[in-house]
Amino acid sequence: MRLVYQGSLATDSGAEFLRFEVPADGLYRKPDGTTFGPGDSIRITVTVVDPKKFLFEFQPSASNSTRASPPG
Numbered sequence: 001m002r003l004v005y006q007g008s009l010a011t012d013s014g015a016e017f018l019r020f021e022v023p024a025d026g027l028y029r030k031p032d033g034t035t036f037g038p039g040d041s042i043r044i045t046v047t048v049v050d051p052k053k054f055l056f057e058f059q060p061s062a063s064n065s066t067r068a069s070p071p072g
Contacts (some may be wrong), residue, residue: 018056020046031060
C-alpha cells in the first residue's frame, strides 16, 4: 500500500510519503487467533491520525506477526 501527497493538479499525484508491505510469511495468526491457510487474506486499514506529525494507526495491530518477518 502506498500513500502519496495530493498533486497540484487533479491528474497529478504527489510524492510518496508512506509505503507498507507485508511479506508472504509476515503474518502468523488472524485477529481471532486462527492460523492462516492457503489463499486466506486479511484487511489492514491505515488511518492518517495527524498528517503534520506523520502519525498513522494500523489495524489490526501487528501483534500477530511472526518474529522473523514483522510487517513494515
